[in-house]
Amino acid sequence: MDSARAPRRRTAAILVALAVAAAGLAVPSTATAAHEPNGAAQGQGKQEVRFATYNASLNRSAEGELVEDLSTGHDEQARRIAEVIQINNPDVVLLNEFDYDADHAAAELFRTNYLEVSQNGEPPVSYPYVYTATSNTGVPSGMDLNNDGTVGGPDDAFGFGQFEGQYGMVLYSRYPIDTRNVRTFQNFLWADMPGALLPDDPATAGAADWFTEEELAALRLSSKSHWDVPVTIGDSTVHVLASHPTPPVFDSEEDRNGRRNSDEIRFWVDYIRGGGNARYIYDDDGERGGLDRRDDFVVLGDLNSDPADGDSRPGSISSLLELKELQDPEPAAEGAAEASVLQGRVNTGHRGNPALDTADFEDAEAGNLRVDYVLPSKTLKVRGSGIFWPRAGAPGAELTGVFPFPTSDHRLVYVDVDVKKR
Template sequence: MPSPHRLSKLATTTVIGVLAAGALAASPASAATHADLGDVLFQPQPLRVATYNLSLNRGAAGQLVTDLSTGGNAQAQTVAEVIQRTDPDVILLNEFDYVADGRAVDLFRSNYLQVSQHGATPVTYPYAFVAPSNTGVPSGFDLNNDGTVGGGDDALGFGLFEGQYGMVVLSKYPIRTDHVRTFQKFLWKNMPGALLPDDPSTAAPADWFTPAELDVVRLSSKSHWDVPIRVGKHTIHVLAAHPTPPTFDGPEDRNGRRNHDEIRFWADYIAPSKSRYIVDDAGRRGGLRLTDSFVILGDQNADPVDGDSVDAAIDQLLDSRRLQDPRPTSAGAPEAAGLQGGANATHLGNPKYDTADFADTAPGNLRADYVLPSLALRVVRSGVFWPTQSDPLSRLTGVFPFPSSDHRLVWVDVRVPRFGQ
């Protein structure tokens, strides 16, 4: 019998049916027409799409494989249970170290997700996509201008080893592997109007990086992926990324500017009039068509009003006419903000939208993680897995030091068109 704490997609469908019945009683003709159109145009079962920065990163290459080789790692058990309780159909995992042969992903699926955690129903993802990350890849240059070359700060993306803080897409539906596009190697300088960092000690503009450095500096701190997934007869493009935190730099704000442009990449990619400059790792130019369905997923490291990101960084997506923002909420986030105080007390944003439990001194809790569907997908409901302290499942989120992650899983249920590309 399913756990009473497991968020049921079947229950979502039932609620929709009840609401539809009420509408029929109020206005039979109009409600019936709407219901008929829904039945004709959309697949009946909602698709749950999620993003989760689950902090399954480790301090040394190979350590994640070691930790996942048995079913006994406490943190892996906890984040796996979070996924089991929410049961997404498609999920992006941020901060999951990249292993070239996919061994780490296979171990996480077989030893954790497919094994009941604390009575939760196991979940199976037959399909997975992993690819290299810029994190930890040596640049050969002194990118942080500290006088030495080497270390995470001089890598193409911050990381102590190649692949640290990588990504994974897991799916219950087939991934169209032959149509996946990656943008790991796209150079930052090739984005028109890029917010390249400026050395404040000189009069020259945007001169933090030398011309030679600009020839190797990539836009993506990890990568940007377009992962098409086939749901029935319809294809949804999962647009996955994890922009760098807009901190850990100096007055040049190189990380804040990079975060802004990493977010902008998807805003341009989904707009055919703006995407012509984009070239993928296979040399193919351009972005999505107006007829393509998509969901933008990931820890964007940017809050609409609070935190350290460049002004309006995330608004580049939230203001797009090509997508919708379901604005997922939880009951646990505002409770946490009230109990923790500190920077949270000065925030302008409503804490019910927070998805990350950061330091109370600065920046406080923020909305950092997003699931943003295109207009072609009908949003049913959404949420953030952040239980209140009175909920028994709050043991999965906890307080610092967190048993799982400082981020929360964010999910959105959508109805998918019956037909399409």
């Protein structure tokens, strides 16, 4: 993407920018790497910035429930999620599974009623800049996408959801968001990706025939959305590449979700490589192309794919992790390694390093997996990284817990990087 392109007006998104002071916050007091609020200078011309991703499971079963829950300031799950964020004190954090509403009330209520209020003695955190946008989840397609003979319901939506916006996303930032240059890819069609892994119907002899031509002409690639959100840090811009691909399960032999998950991840591979690799990509304003090779970026999100274990298609996340343009700091946690041993069962057969796991799934079939990622470009120097998964009995362990989880079955993941002050 040409970083010098003219600014554009976005109609499907919102930036909430409020003059909220962020001064006076203390260094986190529990087990996480020390991090100064608003980014501590790391030598002349550099700013240390903590980027984080967290599937917070702040989704509800009906439209409007999340707004109702967050309106009081007393929702126990939301308070604990906010406490986790306060302990880790990220400068920029993406929350997955945060229900979207057209008035953006939930995003604002969580900010003011929970993040900006001390939870269990932790220093409040202030995010003057909030970005959220529409999601494909729950948007009716009007077609029988799961081929069960009926039309309607969450499995026939463009992205699985009981209502529009369920399982959405929201980005909180201490730094300004260049909202006029945000790019969203909610409407990009799956069939428009060259070599797309479109599913075959196992009951027929045809190739890529699970979906009809009519369905392929409407079916979107992103199960939620893909966002390129430019964050302004001093005179520099870091592109936050945010998404939440579909879980590669809840389907059958056709593997439509596994294939879609793989292509949702591949979208970022092509977008980051840019040039001719991204020529096919178009955003919701019709602009084509991907990143400029000079751009700083960080990939954030629950990508629902483990490089060694689980049910995603082989090579799906590895195609991203092995890109020469980015680096994988491999955030780790002692609590993750401990949980794998204590929970056992399918975890005992996993090939991946359990210290890198970011999600505590059921142990009969899935086990604990690495699915949440913070992946900075190689243009950014990594200073530290981690996963908030304390060992049993350690401070903060009560915030992760075991099923039924007090917060989420996912863990907050962070990476600290130096951003150059140009």
